Amino acid sequence: MTAGIEKAAGSRVRYFLAIAVAATALGLSACASNGPSGSSAQGASSLASGNVVGPRDTGSYPNLNIKPGQAAPQFTDAEAQAKLRQLNAERASAQNPARSKGVKDESAALRKLAATHGPDTLRQIEGKCDPALDPTCK
Template sequence: MTKLAGGDIFSPVRSALAGVAVAMALFQLSACTSTDTQIVDTSSPSGLSSGQARNTGTFPNLNIPPQSAASQISDAEKAEKLSELKTAQSSQEAEGGAVPSDEELLKKLAATHAQKTLSEIEGK
């Protein structure tokens, strides 16, 4: 292998490739910058439901417990509603034998829906 005064024959190639690599990196970094200047509106949003966050300049207090939107049902109310549902279920089972499954209901709906749609299309 032929040696140059400062090293081997590949050192000029290596320095050229290093220069190209640095130039490519700088080119890619320049793509991240922008010359467009946009004015940001810092005024407070109009209306209560603007859908945007409002900067009050303070941190939120996370120690305040959230307020519920509606009163919660008590255990007694829950038991009462559950017993009403069980009563309704047992009365349906007594009338028809067994409560139809979801699959049966969907098949019946598909059959009646198809007939109804065809009659509407045909204008009958």
């Protein structure tokens, strides 16, 4: 009985070893190529043409003392005030969108309904039978 188990375990070990060897060979073959093009001469020609995006080795250290320029033209004071007024108007309308559309304020009526809804419901429940709620009630 144990011979069958040992035989099955040995075949599994050999199987996993074969997979590991194949994966290692595949990984090493991917490292052997010279970039995505596969040829080093073509890679060198793209470097010489200046089509490289990203950092380049110029042979010297970068000068960090150069002041960077503006990325975009700056707002004038008048433009900044106009944009600030527009932002404040949009903020006010976002805080109460119904009021800006002319909707009637019914908050007092809703508060009154909330205050009386609980006791009214309890009265109906405790009344056991309310013909307004249950037409079959006698």
